[in-house]
Amino acid sequence: QVQLVQSGAEVKKPGASVKVSCKASGYTLTSYYMHWVRQVPGQGLEWMGIINPSGGDTTYAQKFQGRVIMTRDTSTSTVYLELNSLKSEDTAVYYCAREATVLDSWGQGTLVTVSS
């Protein structure tokens, strides 16, 4: 069955960078787009961007342009989210989600805490 397993929780200082991984299994990574969605504690879902694991092309939400990089490693069926210049407001749970016309499978989420 389809599984998306994300890396563990991170604690970072303001100004630092974080890289979250999402390992896919149960299907061919390059056959489906992957989205990243975040959720600030107590708030709603916020779309961050999308990567085509086949070609590596990406589209980012305007809010994160210049600070976010999404990449993939097809040899390990893993996609990555890197967020730079972290601020306290970036404290959130970050999810990867597979798009099969809709976001049908989600990772378990990775809590990133930004604190001095």
Place this chain on the structure above:
Amino acid sequence: QSALTQPASVSGSPGQSITISCTGISSDLGGYNYVSWYQQHPGKAPKLMIFDVSNRPSGVSNRFSGSKSGSTASLTISGLQAEDEADYYCSSYTSNRPVVFGGGTKLTVL
């Protein structure tokens, strides 16, 4: 682009039916039949409940149904059960980015 508009909370008693609305504009929800609904229990990842306005993925109870009229979509849950208590989010395809979400609705089963 602004999020889709949902009520902050709804409630109902076991066995009753409730409806959650989701309002957008012509460039998102109003322009496409790609509306999805997600259920999220505390501390858990969202789960797809409805896609393409009214379709249920395999394994989702037929107590969940979706519809759309103009720029407003609706999720109806019939025969409310305690396990339905959760946050619900709508989402839609948009003309200028792949996905926009609603602000979320907290469902309380009384």
